[in-house]
Amino acid sequence: CYKIAQISKDDNSQLAVCRVLLAELEAHKDAWPFLTPVNHKVILGYRKVIKRPMDFSTIKRKLNNNLYFNLDTFIADVNLVFDNCEKFNEDDSDIGQAGHNMRKFFHELLHLKK
Numbered sequence: 001c002y003k004i005a006q007i008s009k010d011d012n013s014q015l016a017v018c019r020v021l022l023a024e025l026e027a028h029k030d031a032w033p034f035l036t037p038v039n040h041k042v043i044l045g046y047r048k049v050i051k052r053p054m055d056f057s058t059i060k061r062k063l064n065n066n067l068y069f070n071l072d073t074f075i076a077d078v079n080l081v082f083d084n085c086e087k088f089n090e091d092d093s094d095i096g097q098a099g100h101n102m103r104k105f106f107h108e109l110l111h112l113k114k
């Protein structure tokens with residue numbers, strides 16, 4: 001393991017780390033189900049089942065609007081993407097598998113950067 005960035009105390013540096021983490025998530029081959037908000041007019045039942053929808057484009061907008069207080073509030077929204085995915089999709093579905101792969105990838109990214 002190598003240290004890419006010491007999580008420093010000031011918010012700017014933490015926000016820069018969040019941007020790098022999000023870019024790496026978006027570039028992953030299994031990111032495709034999570035890049036944009038789920039259209040509940042297309043995916044029947046989604047609005048009823050998933051109380052707090054989240055996706056990578058929404059996380060990017062929140063980052064750009066300075067809506068994350070620190071790294072932990074950013075991590076909470078990324079984990080919400082994967083928790084929603086597990087709730088709605090079967091584990092052996094393409095989307096379900098992508099969600100498990102992306103959660104593992106994100107977890108490893110976080111441990112690399114500590």
Ligand SMILES: Cc1ncccc1N[C@@H](C)c1ccc2c(c1)OCCCO2
Pocket residue numbers: 032033034035036037038039042043085088089095
């Ligand atoms: C993360 C997630 N969870 C549950 C359902 C969908 C999604 N993602 C959306 C973006 C999506 C993925 C695949 C799709 C789709 C839409 O359009 C309908 C046609 C089939 O292909």
